[in-house]
Amino acid sequence: MRLISHPAVLLTLTAVLLACASVPFWGGTYELKVATRILCFALFVLSIDLLIGFGGMVTFGQAAFFGLGAYALFFLSPEYEAGSILVAGLGAMALGALAALLTGLVVVRTKGVYFIMVTLAFAQMGFALFHDTDIANGSDGAFVFVKPALTVAGVTLIDFESRTDLHFTVLAVVVIALAKLVVLIRSPFGEALQGVKTDDRRMRALGYNPYLIRLAAFTMAGALAGLAGFLFASIDGYVSPELLGWQLSGQGIVMAVLGGLGSLGGAVFGAASLVLLEEVLKDQSLVGGFIAEHWHIPLGLIIVGIVLAFRGGIAGALSRLGGTLGGMGGGRP
Amino acid sequence: MDPVFLAIQLLNGIQQGLLLFLIASGLTLIFGVMGVINLAHGAFYMLGAYAAFSLTEMTGDLLLAILLGIPLALALGWVFERVFFRWLYEREHLEQVLLTYGLILIIDESRSVIWGNDPHGVPVPDWLDFSIPLTETLSYPVYRLAVSVVCLALAGAMAYVLGRTRLGMRIRAGEADRETVAALGVDIGTLYAVLFAAGIGLAAFGGMLAAPIESVFPGMGEQVLIISFVVVVIGGIGSVKGAFLAALAIGLVDVFGQVFLPQFASVVVYGLMAAVLIWRPAGLFGRG
Amino acid sequence: MSLRISGLTKRFGGLTAVSDVSVTVEEGTIHAVIGPNGAGKTTLLNMLAGDLVPSAGSVAWRDEDITKLSASARVGRGIGRTYQRTALFTDKTVIMNVAMGELAETGGWRFLRPALDRPGLRGKALAALDRVGLAGMAEARAGVLSHGARRRVELAMVLIADPALLLLDEPLAGLGPDESRQVIEVIRALAPAHTVVLIEHDMDAIFSLSHALTVMDDGRMIATGTPKDVREDPAVRAAYLGEGPSVWGEEVP
Numbered sequence: 001m002r003l004i005s006h007p008a009v010l011l012t013l014t015a016v017l018l019a020c021a022s023v024p025f026w027g028g029t030y031e032l033k034v035a036t037r038i039l040c041f042a043l044f045v046l047s048i049d050l051l052i053g054f055g056g057m058v059t060f061g062q063a064a065f066f067g068l069g070a071y072a073l074f075f076l077s078p079e080y081e082a083g084s085i086l087v088a089g090l091g092a093m094a095l096g097a098l099a100a101l102l103t104g105l106v107v108v109r110t111k112g113v114y115f116i117m118v119t120l121a122f123a124q125m126g127f128a129l130f131h132d133t134d135i136a137n138g139s140d141g142a143f144v145f146v147k148p149a150l151t152v153a154g155v156t157l158i159d160f161e162s163r164t165d166l167h168f169t170v171l172a173v174v175v176i177a178l179a180k181l182v183v184l185i186r187s188p189f190g191e192a193l194q195g196v197k198t199d200d201r202r203m204r205a206l207g208y209n210p211y212l213i214r215l216a217a218f219t220m221a222g223a224l225a226g227l228a229g230f231l232f233a234s235i236d237g238y239v240s241p242e243l244l245g246w247q248l249s250g251q252g253i254v255m256a257v258l259g260g261l262g263s264l265g266g267a268v269f270g271a272a273s274l275v276l277l278e279e280v281l282k283d284q285s286l287v288g289g290f291i292a293e294h295w296h297i298p299l300g301l302i303i304v305g306i307v308l309a310f311r312g313g314i315a316g317a318l319s320r321l322g323g324t325l326g327g328m329g330g331g332r333p
Numbered sequence: 334m335d336p337v338f339l340a341i342q343l344l345n346g347i348q349q350g351l352l353l354f355l356i357a358s359g360l361t362l363i364f365g366v367m368g369v370i371n372l373a374h375g376a377f378y379m380l381g382a383y384a385a386f387s388l389t390e391m392t393g394d395l396l397l398a399i400l401l402g403i404p405l406a407l408a409l410g411w412v413f414e415r416v417f418f419r420w421l422y423e424r425e426h427l428e429q430v431l432l433t434y435g436l437i438l439i440i441d442e443s444r445s446v447i448w449g450n451d452p453h454g455v456p457v458p459d460w461l462d463f464s465i466p467l468t469e470t471l472s473y474p475v476y477r478l479a480v481s482v483v484c485l486a487l488a489g490a491m492a493y494v495l496g497r498t499r500l501g502m503r504i505r506a507g508e509a510d511r512e513t514v515a516a517l518g519v520d521i522g523t524l525y526a527v528l529f530a531a532g533i534g535l536a537a538f539g540g541m542l543a544a545p546i547e548s549v550f551p552g553m554g555e556q557v558l559i560i561s562f563v564v565v566v567i568g569g570i571g572s573v574k575g576a577f578l579a580a581l582a583i584g585l586v587d588v589f590g591q592v593f594l595p596q597f598a599s600v601v602v603y604g605l606m607a608a609v610l611i612w613r614p615a616g617l618f619g620r621g
Numbered sequence: 622m623s624l625r626i627s628g629l630t631k632r633f634g635g636l637t638a639v640s641d642v643s644v645t646v647e648e649g650t651i652h653a654v655i656g657p658n659g660a661g662k663t664t665l666l667n668m669l670a671g672d673l674v675p676s677a678g679s680v681a682w683r684d685e686d687i688t689k690l691s692a693s694a695r696v697g698r699g700i701g702r703t704y705q706r707t708a709l710f711t712d713k714t715v716i717m718n719v720a721m722g723e724l725a726e727t728g729g730w731r732f733l734r735p736a737l738d739r740p741g742l743r744g745k746a747l748a749a750l751d752r753v754g755l756a757g758m759a760e761a762r763a764g765v766l767s768h769g770a771r772r773r774v775e776l777a778m779v780l781i782a783d784p785a786l787l788l789l790d791e792p793l794a795g796l797g798p799d800e801s802r803q804v805i806e807v808i809r810a811l812a813p814a815h816t817v818v819l820i821e822h823d824m825d826a827i828f829s830l831s832h833a834l835t836v837m838d839d840g841r842m843i844a845t846g847t848p849k850d851v852r853e854d855p856a857v858r859a860a861y862l863g864e865g866p867s868v869w870g871e872e873v874p
Contacts, residue, residue: 052427058426058427058430060430109610109611109614110614110615112426113364113370113426113570114566114616114619116430117370117562117563117566118566118606118610120559120562121559121562121603121606122603124559124599125599125600128599128600128603132596132598132599133596134596183734183735186736187731187734187735188727188730188731188736189730189732191713191717191720191724191729191736192728193729194712195713195721198711199708199710201672202704202708202710203721204693205670205692205696205702205704206693206696206701206721206722206778206782207692207693207696207697207725207726207782208693208725208728208729209693209728212728213729246555246559250372250434250437253427253430253431253434257427257431296438296439296441297438297439297442297443297446299435299438300437300439300442302435303435304436306431307428307431307432308420308432
């Protein structure tokens with residue numbers, strides 16, 4: 001099932017990541033922001049793929065941890081000077097992990113459709129916490145006036161005020177996360193997680209504790225989503241409760257499925273396709289004023305069409321294509 | 334605190350809970366019988382409310398609007414079942430989530446095309462537009478009482494159908510599969526379409542009843558969807574009885590939460606859900 | 622040192638699936654549980670493995686009361702089981718399926734190295750597969766195996782962890798004659814180093830393998846003892862007359 005090792009998937013992944021890397025050299029602010037957004041979402045979708053694709057946990061609340069990571073940037077940034085990327089980034093991961101661990105204690109006890117509803121409900125609780133109270137200006141959202149930087153011995157190495165710095169940092173984080181996840185998925189833990197997905201009673205009979213394995217995966221995914229949210233919030237220096245909202249969780253699932261679940265590389269394809277699709281649908285000069293204003297309608301139709309028409313996502317289609325092209329190096333489909 | 338004020342809140346909580354039951358019972362029935370998780374349930378609630386708004390403007394009376402709106406909602410539910418949902422019965426939950434998420438986008442944006450994004454008030458029918466005075470300053474609106482009575486009557490009707498008829502008992506026992514239903518002389522495809530239309534109808538009807546109380550606004554569907562999920566999770570998926578008790582509990586907790594902890598009312602509701610899940614992971618009356 | 626089952630009972634609502642079963646299985650022996658379908662054999666095994674909580678009674682293994690231990694905790698006490706319906710991880714390779722049994726020792730709490738790189742694991746997995754005659758299929762995906770091969774992988778998954786007590790639910794079901802013979806020899810070789818409790822319908826196999834038998838009918842235990850005792854037990858004879866003497870491995874006239 002590990003489609004990332006499939007040559008066609010690996011080639012396309014490399015091409016997409018290289019394309020992202022090239023944007024600062026030819027694109028303007030708009031292109032660069034879109035590319036950075038794609039990479040942040042790719043990271044977010046990786047956390048969803050870990051849960052759905054490998055753990056069989058269909059989460060509809062992953063945005064809560066993404067949003068918490070974003071708020072970590074706000075909480076950990078001094079008002080009039082640059083905060084530390086390291087402190088805020090690690091803080092975002094810790095906050096995401098802690099929130100996931102605490103809700104996970106309850107959530108991973110449930111399965112199937114309960115899991116979907118309960119993750120959604122808990123995420124909405126997080127949303128309500130930021131939306132209905134005065135924390136960080138409530139529903140208005142809050143600005144981070146000075147973006148964080150990484151300064152070692154007085155020398156600023158990375159400064160998120162620079163869009164290019166931010167972009168390459170996110171790109172590096174995506175590559176590292178992909179590599180780490182490939183290792184994780186093949187490790188005994190990854191095998192156990194996939195075992196729990198297939199048959200958790202069997203796993204119990206073999207002596208594993210499926211509850212703890214699920215909880216650990218849920219916590220890791222929370223940390224990863226938190227990191228993604230922190231980087232995302234660094235693009236515009238703005239956080240709002242919508243970053244914890246169910247719409248974003250839904251978008252994440254759409255990206256994960258569009259890219260192909262259980263393939264890791266699919267997270268990047270899914271994020272890129274959906275973000276670019278949105279940009280196209282929102283572009284008046286391409287689709288006309290009516291559609292650009294009501295772009296949710298064509299987007300919804302496309303999602304419905306995808307569910308009814310094709311399975312396996314982009315990574316699946318690529319590996320099938322690779323298969324029909326004669327194996328391309330003997331990768332297993 | 335003034336006991337009359339608390340009594341009013343109690344009535345409000347019960348009324349909110351009963352309305353919530355109406356909506357959540359549709360959700361839990363659709364899941365219990367057909368195994369479909371319908372994220373677009375709240376969107377149909379919203380459509381019901383907007384339909385009540387437009388039809389009331391046209392006819393001048395909410396009652397007429399509801400009488401016209403219910404057949405429309407049932408027809409819409411039927412069409413959606415035939416066009417979209419019937420392909421989902423054997424599919425995984427993930428695909429159901431995706432498809433119904435897509436439907437939310439379509440329905441919600443269509444609402445924006447047809448009605449725009451402004452909130453609207455819906456007038457209570459003249460003949461219900463008065464309050465029962467309780468003290469010199471406090472009174473209780475008759476419309477809310479009427480809503481409670483209608484919801485209770487529907488709950489009673491549902492209890493009768495599910496508890497006293499052969500088909501209803503099968504449905505309640507989760508045994509409405511092809512063979513057992515065919516043995517009662519019912520075509521499963523038709524049964525599913527009817528049940529689906531009924532579930533959607535319940536959501537839309539809830540929206541129509543709520544329109545004068547809550548007014549009509551774009552995000553109303555999602556709020557109701559998520560709180561209905563909480564109800565269904567607490568009650569146990571597929572259990573109408575569980576949904577009834579859970580809806581009342583949530584209605585009361587929400588109303589009194591607004592009174593005592595205004596900023597954290599919604600958090601309290603989710604806290605209740607967490608507590609129930611720790612105690613019973615499959616809800617109060619969940620199977621398995 | 623033994624497996625002591627006392628008064629074990631399981632009720633599902635109004636139905637009593639297992640009623641007051643008391644048996645002692647001596648360590649190092651092979652003990653068969655037989656009886657018609659619906660007699661409660663698998664329910665009994667599920668309670669021994671910790672997959673079901675008994676309504677009454679107790680289970681003690683090596684003088685420790687394990688009645689309330691979870692299935693995974695029992696694995697830690699050296700108890701392993703197989704299922705009547707094969708439950709392989711069809712997405713994984715055969716060798717990874719078998720390795721899962723051994724990796725359980727870590728609980729899955731290793732994150733950095735590929736699972737099969739664990740020192741000695743691949744060799745142990747291959748050896749376990751070799752015992753059931755499937756070493757050649759190690760790299761195949763479990764989902765593509767025949768039914769008989771799946772049953773043998775299932776056995777290898779338990780064998781690799783080398784449990785002191787094995788609970789086998791119909792290990793021969795669906796196997797061809799050659800496969801059966803091979804698996805019978807594997808099971809026979811388990812004693813006296815291991816203790817085995819197995820459910821089986823193949824009477825030839827049972828009488829050639831087991832040191833002791835328990836006969837169940839309708840949830841109750843109607844006899845227990847050596848194969849010879851059980852064969853001559855009047856209650857067993859009475860209960861089984863309908864099925865004819867062939868059940869007992871005798872020649873059918």
